[in-house]
Amino acid sequence: MQLTFINASPRGIKSNTGTLMEHFIRGFLETPGNVCDTEYLVKYRKNLPDLTEKFRRAQNVMIGFPLYIDAMPGSVKAFLEALAPLAGQEDLPALGFLIQCGFPETAQTRFAGRYCEKFSRRIGCRPLGLILKGGCEGLAVQPSFLTEKYFSLFAMLGQNFGETGSLDETLLAKLARPEHLKPEHLAQIIPFINQTLWDALLEKNGVLDQSFARPLMP
Amino acid sequence: MKILILNGNPEKDQGNVDSCIARLRERLQAAGHEAKIVVLRDLKIGYCTGCFNCWLKTPGICSIQDDAIDVTRQYIASDHVILASPLIMGFISSLLKRAMDRNICLVHPHLEEVDGEVHHKKRYDKYPLISFLLEKEPTTDEEDIAIATDIFRREAINVWSSLGFVHFTETPVEEIIHAINVH
Numbered sequence: 001m002q003l004t005f006i007n008a009s010p011r012g013i014k015s016n017t018g019t020l021m022e023h024f025i026r027g028f029l030e031t032p033g034n035v036c037d038t039e040y041l042v043k044y045r046k047n048l049p050d051l052t053e054k055f056r057r058a059q060n061v062m063i064g065f066p067l068y069i070d071a072m073p074g075s076v077k078a079f080l081e082a083l084a085p086l087a088g089q090e091d092l093p094a095l096g097f098l099i100q101c102g103f104p105e106t107a108q109t110r111f112a113g114r115y116c117e118k119f120s121r122r123i124g125c126r127p128l129g130l131i132l133k134g135g136c137e138g139l140a141v142q143p144s145f146l147t148e149k150y151f152s153l154f155a156m157l158g159q160n161f162g163e164t165g166s167l168d169e170t171l172l173a174k175l176a177r178p179e180h181l182k183p184e185h186l187a188q189i190i191p192f193i194n195q196t197l198w199d200a201l202l203e204k205n206g207v208l209d210q211s212f213a214r215p216l217m218p
Numbered sequence: 219m220k221i222l223i224l225n226g227n228p229e230k231d232q233g234n235v236d237s238c239i240a241r242l243r244e245r246l247q248a249a250g251h252e253a254k255i256v257v258l259r260d261l262k263i264g265y266c267t268g269c270f271n272c273w274l275k276t277p278g279i280c281s282i283q284d285d286a287i288d289v290t291r292q293y294i295a296s297d298h299v300i301l302a303s304p305l306i307m308g309f310i311s312s313l314l315k316r317a318m319d320r321n322i323c324l325v326h327p328h329l330e331e332v333d334g335e336v337h338h339k340k341r342y343d344k345y346p347l348i349s350f351l352l353e354k355e356p357t358t359d360e361e362d363i364a365i366a367t368d369i370f371r372r373e374a375i376n377v378w379s380s381l382g383f384v385h386f387t388e389t390p391v392e393e394i395i396h397a398i399n400v401h
Contacts, residue, residue, distance in 0.1 A: 011268045068266065068319045069319060070369050080312075108335070119308065186331045190329045207275065213341075216294050
């Protein structure tokens with residue numbers, strides 16, 4: 001089976017989207033004969049037709065991106081617009097999406113997910129489904145007991161996809177936990193992230209005391 | 219009322235977005251509102267790269283030196299921002315989304331609970347109401363409108379706003395003016 005993974009993160013090669021998909025691809029390649037090509041949207045920003053051509057020739061495509069203000073980033077929308085001329089053509093690839101967000105609840109990605117599912121139908125690609133994952137902010141600094149859990153689920157999902165050609169609903173549901181947070185968890189998680197992630201970075205940059213600056217105040 | 223209309227139509231001579239918002243501005247000004255149109259396609263606005271410098275290095279301001287900073291400045295100074303765009307493949311133009319992505323400097327990286335969900339803290343005391351004025355595609359159906367409207371409602375929560383209205387270029391201008399006045 002052939003898969004093209006389009007890493008559409010605005011951060012390019014070093015991205016949370018790429019880190020998650022690396023594990024999916026590792027699992028996917030366990031099936032003998034499977035091949036995966038990875039393309040980075042940032043490399044094609046001035047040449048979207050070349051990426052559109054790679055999309056058209058693929059057997060299966062996964063487009064991965066981070067949630068930007070509840071939807072796809074502007075650069076990802078530009079790519080989706082560039083795919084418009086392919087609508088209705090024969091032999092288009094099967095198309096799936098990975099949407100990850102920094103907020104801890106996966107529920108926040110579901111609105112953009114509905115758009116992506118409709119997009120697959122609109123263009124005429126067989127929908128592969130959606131991999132949705134919240135809690136991806138600061139993936140590089142998250143404790144390994146958490147990340148190892150996600151990474152192994154991504155690898156299992158990729159392995160299963162590599163064998164069957166479809167995304168396993170049970171694994172997707174496990175990966176999506178927590179969908180929402182209970183009040184007691186919100187009360188724990190919010191100060192933890194604010195202090196250990198954001199304040200630590202602000203302090204390192206010497207701007208903790210200016211973090212609430214309002215430079216654009218009317 | 220201070221009303222900012224962001225024109226996210228990527229093609230000058232295509233569709234009815236430009237003519238619709240020109241009529242709307244005229245009527246709003248005649249009614250005593252301060253109404254301004256910013257044509258995004260004429261500006262230099264780069265993509266947000268997710269660097270977080272606007273949160274962590276130069277709090278509140280983007281480190282990409284282009285026209286987006288001024289658009290954001292006008293946005294936060296407004297009472298009501300109308301985001302105008304043709305629907306392209308079922309959603310607002312990449313041009314408009316690119317400009318909206320650059321507004322994350324208006325919120326703070328810290329998280330807080332809002333109605334049982336995690337969102338970013340406010341940076342400013344007051345944020346404008348946001349509304350959408352869209353042009354339908356030949357393929358636009360009820361499902362497209364529902365998907366886009368739900369996303370707009372979510373976007374409004376994340377920028378400390380609420381969704382005023384979603385109207386279309388085919389909506390009579392009087393109806394749009396009425397929707398602006400009731401908010």
